[in-house]
Amino acid sequence: MSAAGPSQGANCAPSGGSAAAKAASVGAPRSAAGPSQGVARSAWVRGGLRVMHAPARVPTRDGRCTLVGVRTGIALLVVFAASVAIAQVQAPVGKPSVVELLIKWTPLLAGGFLFNLLISVFAMLAGTVAGVLLGFARISPAAPVRGASWTVVQFFRNAPWLVLLFFVMFLMPFELHVGGTTIPFPDWIKATFGLALPIMANMAEIVRGAVQSIPTAQWEAARSLAFSRRQTLWKIILPQCVKRMLPPWMNWYAILTMATTLASIVGVSEVMTLTGRITNAEGRTDLLIPIYSYVLLWFFAYCYPISVWTRRLEARYAER
Amino acid sequence: MDDVAAWFLWLYKTTGIKLTIFYDSYDRARFVEGFVTTIKLSAYCLVLSLLLGAVAAWLAGSRIAIVRRAINGFVALFRNTPPLVQLYFFYFALGPLLPRVGGSPLLGSFGWAVVSLTLLETAFAAEILRAGIEAVPKAMVEAAESLGYSRGQIFRKVELPLALRVTMPAMTNNLVNLVKTTTLAYAIAVPELLYMSAQVWSEQVNVPEMMIVLLVCYVAIVGIINEFMRWLEVRLRVPGFGQ
Numbered sequence: 187m188s189a190a191g192p193s194q195g196a197n198c199a200p201s202g203g204s205a206a207a208k209a210a211s212v213g214a215p216r217s218a219a220g221p222s223q224g225v226a227r228s229a230w231v232r233g234g235l236r237v238m239h240a241p242a243r244v245p246t247r248d249g250r251c252t253l254v255g256v257r258t259g260i261a262l263l264v265v266f267a268a269s270v271a272i273a274q275v276q277a278p279v280g281k282p283s284v285v286e287l288l289i290k291w292t293p294l295l296a297g298g299f300l301f302n303l304l305i306s307v308f309a310m311l312a313g314t315v316a317g318v319l320l321g322f323a324r325i326s327p328a329a330p331v332r333g334a335s336w337t338v339v340q341f342f343r344n345a346p347w348l349v350l351l352f353f354v355m356f357l358m359p360f361e362l363h364v365g366g367t368t369i370p371f372p373d374w375i376k377a378t379f380g381l382a383l384p385i386m387a388n389m390a391e392i393v394r395g396a397v398q399s400i401p402t403a404q405w406e407a408a409r410s411l412a413f414s415r416r417q418t419l420w421k422i423i424l425p426q427c428v429k430r431m432l433p434p435w436m437n438w439y440a441i442l443t444m445a446t447t448l449a450s451i452v453g454v455s456e457v458m459t460l461t462g463r464i465t466n467a468e469g470r471t472d473l474l475i476p477i478y479s480y481v482l483l484w485f486f487a488y489c490y491p492i493s494v495w496t497r498r499l500e501a502r503y504a505e506r
Numbered sequence: 507m508d509d510v511a512a513w514f515l516w517l518y519k520t521t522g523i524k525l526t527i528f529y530d531s532y533d534r535a536r537f538v539e540g541f542v543t544t545i546k547l548s549a550y551c552l553v554l555s556l557l558l559g560a561v562a563a564w565l566a567g568s569r570i571a572i573v574r575r576a577i578n579g580f581v582a583l584f585r586n587t588p589p590l591v592q593l594y595f596f597y598f599a600l601g602p603l604l605p606r607v608g609g610s611p612l613l614g615s616f617g618w619a620v621v622s623l624t625l626l627e628t629a630f631a632a633e634i635l636r637a638g639i640e641a642v643p644k645a646m647v648e649a650a651e652s653l654g655y656s657r658g659q660i661f662r663k664v665e666l667p668l669a670l671r672v673t674m675p676a677m678t679n680n681l682v683n684l685v686k687t688t689t690l691a692y693a694i695a696v697p698e699l700l701y702m703s704a705q706v707w708s709e710q711v712n713v714p715e716m717m718i719v720l721l722v723c724y725v726a727i728v729g730i731i732n733e734f735m736r737w738l739e740v741r742l743r744v745p746g747f748g749q
Contacts, residue, residue, distance in 0.1 A: 261579050344728040345721050346686035349700060353721065356713045444588035451590075451693050458590065465598075474599040482587045482595065489586045 262486055266479040273472040284476050291464050291477075298457035299484055302446040305378050305456065309446075310439050313382035317389020324394040327415075335390065342387035348448055354380030355452045374456075377449040385442055392434050396427035433500040440492045444485060457481060524712040527719065533706050540702025541723065547619060547688045547698060552681060554624040559631025563669075564661050566636050577632065584629035589622075590690055596622045597694045619691040627684050634676045638669030671742055678735040682728050699723060 273284040282290075323335035342350070358376050362369045400423050408418040450458035461481055465473055514528035526533040566577045584592065597618040604612045613621065642665050650660045670677075692700045700720065707716040 262583060341721075341725060344682065344686075344725050346689040346700070346724055348689040348692060349717075349720055349724060352700070352704075353717050357717065440586075444586075447588040447590040448690075458594065461594075471602055474602070475595075478591065478595040478599045482591055485587050485591065486583070490582070493586055 259483075259486060259490065262479065262483050266476065266483055269475040269479055273476055281470070284470075284473055287468060287470070287473055288476060288480060294460055294464070295457060295481065295484075298455070298460040299481075301374070302449075302456045303443065303488070305374060305381065305446045305449060305454075306439070306443040309378045309381040309385060310442055312378065313385025313442075314389055314435070316382065316386040318393055320386060320390035321393025321397070322419075324390055325397050339387045339390050342383050343391070345384075347381070347384055347445055348451065350383050351377060351380040351448055351452055354383070373452075373454045374449065377446075377452060377454045380452075381442060381445060381448070385438060388438055389435070392431050392438075393427070396431045397423055399430065400426055429503055433496045433503070436492055436496045436499070440489045440496070443489055443492075457484075523715055524710060525715050525719065526710045526712065527706060527716075533710065536702045536706060537699075540697060540699040543616070543697050543702075544685070544688055544699040544727075547616070547623070547691060547696065548685050550620050551623045551627055551684055551688070554620070555627035555631050555684070558624065558628040559635055560666060562628060562632035563635035563639060566632065567639065567661075581629045581633055584626050585633070589626050589687060590693060592626060593619065593622045593690055593694060615691070615694045615696045619688075619694060619696045623684065623687060623691070626687065627680065630680050630683075631677070634673045634680060635666075635669050637676075638673035639665050641672050642668045668744070671739075671744060674735065674739045674742070678732060678739075681731055681735065685727055685731065686724065 270284055270288070320335055320338065323331050324339065326332055326335070354376050355373075358371060358379065360371055360376075362371065397419075404422060404426070405418060408422045413422065446456060447458045449456050450462070453459075458481070461477055465477060511529040514525050518524050518529075527537040528534065562577050562580070565573050566581075568574055568577075597615065601611065601613065601618055606612065646664060646668070647660055650664045655663065688698055689700045691698050692704070695701065703716050703720045707713045710716075
């Protein structure tokens with residue numbers, strides 16, 4: 187897929203309950219060893235203060251990727267169709283067929299899937315905002331701030347997602363009394379918060395990596411033009427960073443979307459919980475493969491385009 | 507050991523911090539079993555996924571188009587679907603289809619966890635190794651060809667050793683992720699660290715303490731892996747390549 191080095195290889199890598207693609211954090215020191223990283227970086231460096239020009243469009247090599255993705259999708263569809271067909275043939279007499287069952291339960295599953303997406307969007311928002319702030323702390327001129335934020339980032343990046351989720355589920359209060367009002371925290375809010383934590387830590391690394399990949403000359407030029415540190419960061423450095431933070435950010439969104447299924451383990455009624463309940467309610471073993479491959483297909487249909495788009499953006503930015 | 511146990515008992519009596527795993531032999535045995543299971547699960551998946559990943563990376567460079575496509579499809583499939591759904595798919599959907607041997611299933615929850623996580627990690631390892639192989643200079647492959655190496659020999663003796671070195675940082679990430687992903691096995695009742703801790707905290711009602719122990723354990727495992735891989739990276743460095 188990626189014709190580039192390992193850093194990109196690990197990109198668009200939604201590894202599940204865990205934080206794949208630490209390499210995705212741009213220019214993080216440990217991931218910089220990939221050969222492509224050097225190439226990509228030197229290409230970026232050329233931009234300089236002119237970077238804010240619109241990127242020139244260059245033909246990318248994603249045609250192949252799209253084709254492969256389509257084929258995989260087709261393969262998944264074939265598995266799904268075959269399992270449905272087999273189940274259909276073997277269906278016990280006098281019981282509803284597997285297709286009927288799938289159609290019957292589709293609205294419920296769709297609701298559950300939308301709930302997953304809702305959790306993923308909120309967790310991403312919260313994680314991004316907190317992560318950007320934490321990322322600023324990571325590049326702060328004050329050493330204690332840097333040290334403290336380093337500890338936080340390492341902790342949340344290296345703890346398993348599921349453990350963090352349990353942590354938040356058990357230790358966060360289910361409601362909060364502020365003055366006279368009570369703010370309730372239902373299960374899914376807590377799960378969202380738990381999923382936002384690792385996103386926050388990884389966003390911080392992405393921000394740090396992106397800021398550090400901007401040539402020092404930019405800082406010096408801004409200084410010589412009498413910009414303050416804050417002005418330099420907001421008006422010169424960050425606008426250049428957004429572009430290189432976007433692909434890893436999208437990558438993390440795909441990872442997060444897939445990780446939302448973890449919420450089922452801690453008792454949130456999302457699509458996996460519903461699938462389990464449906465199979466229990468129907469009590470039909472021939473439904474198992476069709477329904478699980480059905481859910482797999484949904485996730486694939488949502489995450490694969492993101493992964494292709496990420497690669498396309500990456501290729502476009504790298505080749506400038 | 508007794509001193510440690512006594513100290514933690516004293517800690518509980520004076521402060522209410524309840525770390526039963528240090529003084530209750532039953533809880534300790536469970537916790538240690540969980541720890542060992544996590545390590546075992548990670549080790550099996552690591553070895554198998556490296557082997558299979560190397561095979562997949564080799565096949566991805568095959569001359570036969572259909573093999574290449576199959577490998578690409580496999581990698582895309584496992585990277586773009588949630589690992590938990592994969593695990594459920596294997597355990598609940600494929601599990602009942604296996605023949606039973608002597609009344610018990612051929613593969614238990616541990617076996618299925620190994621299969622599922624191995625395939626997931628194989629997809630990642632294959633992708634990383636392939637990128638590493640592409641980074642091997644063409645001239646080196648040509649030199650090996652001119653020395654009469656066969657395709658398989660070139661892969662085993664030239665491309666793979668160099669690719670492994672180049673991809674070491676990415677492999678470290680992959681390994682760390684593997685250890686963290688083993689927590690998913692909790693969902694199919696594999697007695698690993700998280701599962702055993704959950705048992706302890708649901709009986710002793712010491713959730714915060716166990717949570718912290720659990721997090722410290724994982725961070726420690728990951729820290730050790732990081733240090734070891736960094737050491738290995740320096741150890742295996744080839745002069746003039748990859749710097």
